[in-house]
Amino acid sequence: MANFTEKTTALTLGSLFERGDASPRDVTEFFLARAEALDPDRRIYARLTEARARAEADAATDRARRGLRRHPLDGVPLSWKDLFDSAGTVTAAGSLSLKNRVPTHDAETLARATRAGAVCLGKTTMTEFAFSGLGINPKCGTPANAFDEGIERVPGGSSSGAAISLARGLATGAIGTDTGGSVRIPAAWNGLVGLKTTAGRVPLTGTLPLSPTFDTIGPLARDVADAAALFSLLNGSKPIDIEGGQLKGVTFLLPGGVAWSELGEGVATALDQAIRKLLHAGARIVEHKLPELDEIDALAWGGGASRLVAEAYARWADTLHANKDDIYPPVFDRVMAGADIKAGDLLNTDARRHEITQRYLAATAGIDAVLMPTVAITPPPISKLEAGGPEYFKANRMALRNTTIGNQLGLCAISLPAGYDEHGIPVGLMLQSHPHTEERLLRIARAVEKALHEG
Template identity: 70%
Template sequence: MTDFDAHIPALALGQLFETGKRTPGEATDDYLARARELDPDHRIYVRLTEARARTEAAAATDRARRGMRLHPLDGVPLSWKDIFDSAGTVTAGGSLALKDRIPDHDAVVLARAAQAGSVCLGKTSMSEFAFSGLGVNPTCGTPVNPFDEVTERVPGGSSAGAAVALARGLCAGSIGTDTGGSVRIPSAWNGLVGLKTTAGRLSLKGTLPLAATFDTIGPLARNVADANALFSLLTGDKPADLSGSSLAGLTLWLPGGIGWSSLDAGIANAVDAALRKLIHKGVRIIEHPIPELDAIDSLLNKSANRLVAEAYANWAETIRSHEGEIYPPVVERVMAGEGIAAHDLLKADEERRRLTQGYLDRTAGIDAIVIPTVAISPPPIGKLVEGGPDYFKANSLALRNTRLANQLGLCALTLPVGFDAHGIPVGMMLQAHPDTEEKLLRMGTAIEKALH
């Protein structure tokens, strides 16, 4: 490995390519070498795509030398969750049951990012079928949260390897998916920025499904500017203009209730401290209940859960034929969909639509709702591997706050705002109305600058 900053932001690395101070080929070789050295048991990357990465990096190096870069992230090495099809490379959704699945084509978002010049380093580990907020995967490997050097703690899921790869300097940016919090939970627990996009904003073609109604794709990044650039890779559009982002006139709503209850030590303190800084800088804060948030949480705790029903429709057949190869808690969660009655599901759908409209009406004119991204600190891996009550309690608490945005069809952004009692990063989440990602990113830029 050459002497370079493996934790450099993606846009800053792209600027080095632009000025000729570094080449995509050099950076790619360095990240691949770090992955081989620091992840020898493949708990972070389930597989590296070295030949592809070097070919893409060579082309990007040539474009940079000729002054023909395609995008601010042209040549920048990225990791991709093992849920995105990549031509000629196993895409297994974190499961041994799909270990022989080799797609012929890239997922739409991967193909789009490759056309803009980014480099695919490899596929990162994940919860099986993306069905866990913890990231525990005994069959294919669980990456360790890098912020506790004594106790092996969960990384957050389901985009587990995506977060840890970035946090440990094994890529310059990561792409994951979020059905109930799978971008934001690992981002929060690894000190990263994570963007949950609006359902339907990005094509899911070539992405293994969990529940298509709620599945979304989003970036994990070192800062908001990187998240914005990565988002543009996925949309195929130009990055949003973040220049001039300001706190002027910003109004944030603190709803209390379910999003602020039963928080582990240090989490509320970190978010409160961030909000105090923002108030000091002129941000207007409204504190008032939003009953729809508590109601949607209550609805999700009933038996007729569409996410579970769709997961069952997608994966029950695979589980029945490969049950011995699949992590038992995932089997249990998926197969819970077998008993969901159609009439109960339709009633729950109608109630979710009613609550969504009520939420949107109530929060019209507010820039964002603020809650802690995750209510708990990441628990030790060892206590959860066997599944059982501890696993399901921890998984439910990890997902509790993030899943609200998925169920209500919102976009959301998590920002790192401090550390909890264990020295683990704490995330603060901004929820905004559907299809307002660019506004949310500008807001996040101003908040990030004010806090740091």
């Protein structure tokens, strides 16, 4: 037991297994016991999969003993958001309306991870149907932010339980989804690394949808190396070599505009210090406006025809109508807004989004990454927002504002811990890159991570 703690990274655990200095069986029992003891009311784990976890850990222990490990994360215990189908276990997308939904097959990503040897600890709580950036779910449980023991603050959503399972030391890595920021927001607010993948890089088969156009799958991790390893696990690719990169010769763009507006004072201070560290490490930082960011923000939130809302309505309206009393009203209202969207307006919005995207890609050609605050604000107290209403929607809009840009433009992005605000809450720095450049983005992010820690 002395060889690891609840904060040991996933890759470090894998190395311990490789050397025979720890066993997947012991590590899995350690995390299951922590989950039982520290999450008795199931605000973090909607349900544990103890029998599955133990069987997978036993098999991983046997492989390690015989020198047959399948992946650097073989035997490592992970948590999975409650919208990844898991055979024989309720998968309910955080909603009481789906409490009896038991799939017969694993989601493709879970099946891939299982074949590579990862251990599934259980299914984590989330915003209903993944439709909020705050993480509030009064119906099934809202886990509190891990960094304020005095005030229960929102965890960030919709992958709320995923982030808290990792931040509280109840898992070694967590798998979530990101349609408008649902991996990056809770990662930023809980001191984690969160990777938003390009749509299509990780298969969505067997994952309950919110908006198939924008839905993506990505990991939450303790550091960039773990995020890269988890990405390879989900992507079915060989592990990525991200070491050895430097910031000298790397060009970042500071775009100003909407993405850097209305920042909380502590957020602005932390990010200013982070950028100074990048400059000190040799990065080249260019400042000029990217009007496309403001335009895509206005398009996404301007009250017109939202494809995300239209697709959510098409998939879930009947379920919500039939179970209205079981649905958190702010989620119900956001989904039902899709009833008023007209096909012609939706097609016009699609065309406009495509045109803005092409201009953005041209304007950022030759730039290694665009730097933005992951979230502009500090997570508010749960008690101030749980009732819904204008304050809830204002906070939700601010939580999602910057991250949604990457989904709307079809990009990949990563959030890194970049310091703390005046409340001691982590602040995230987001690196946003062109589509299908995850491998290069992770390598740059590793160099940024080192600079932020050493500066």
